[in-house]
Amino acid sequence: MRFLHTMLRVGDLERSITFYTQVLGMELLRRKDFPDGKFTLAFLGYGPEATHPALELTYNWDKESYDLGDAYGHxxxxxxxxxxxxxxxxxxxxxxxxxxxxxxxxxxxxxxxxxxxxxxxxxxxxxxxxx
Structure with missing residues (x-):
């Protein structure tokens, strides 16, 4: 087995992509819209997904924010x-x-x-x- 990715739900996909690419230096590896499900996935990381874990940003088109809860750490x-x-x-x-x-x-x-x-x-x- 190999660690593939971690998923975070985000309220503004462009803002989040900008943060992870321009502030933390990740590369946008791929992005895909799913119109029937009304969501977009963007995968970012420091190398190709074949050899490096990625961060998956999930943007649900009808949701602007999420309650982070107290179980998530970092x-x-x-x-x-x-x-x-x-x-x-x-x-x-x-x-x-x-x-x-x-x-x-x-x-x-x-x-x-x-x-x-x-x-x-x-x-x-x-x-x-x-x-």
Whole structure:
């Protein structure tokens, strides 16, 4: 088995695609409208789906927002320099909601950003995880 993708429902597909491509540096891999079901799927990622996991954004044409609930946590991205990544994300209009630094009770260096729909994205500085 291989991890294929994670799906998030979004209220404004263009806004979300812009965030994940221009702020987090993902590539739009594919996009398809399903008129009979009144929804659109967009797949984004850091490499081809044949070898890399993707993020699936689902846009239901008749829904502008979702109640995130309290069960969802976050997706995580590894970065080489978390401080530079957060600076770049903020400069691109992204919202850093937890500044970079060691996690509580450990030495893994993390930060959190928030996407336009309120989903959390954890950044983990590579080489520090697991501590």
């Amino acid at each position: 997706i995580a991205l590894g970065v080489d320099d978390i401080y530079k990544a957060c600076e770049d994300i903020a400069a691109a209009g992204g919202k850093v909601v937890r500044e970079p630094g060691p996690m509580k009770h450990g030495s893994t260096v993390i930060a959190f950003v928030e996407d336009p729909d309120g989903y959390k994205v954890e950044l983990i500085e590579l080489g520090t995880q697991g501590n």
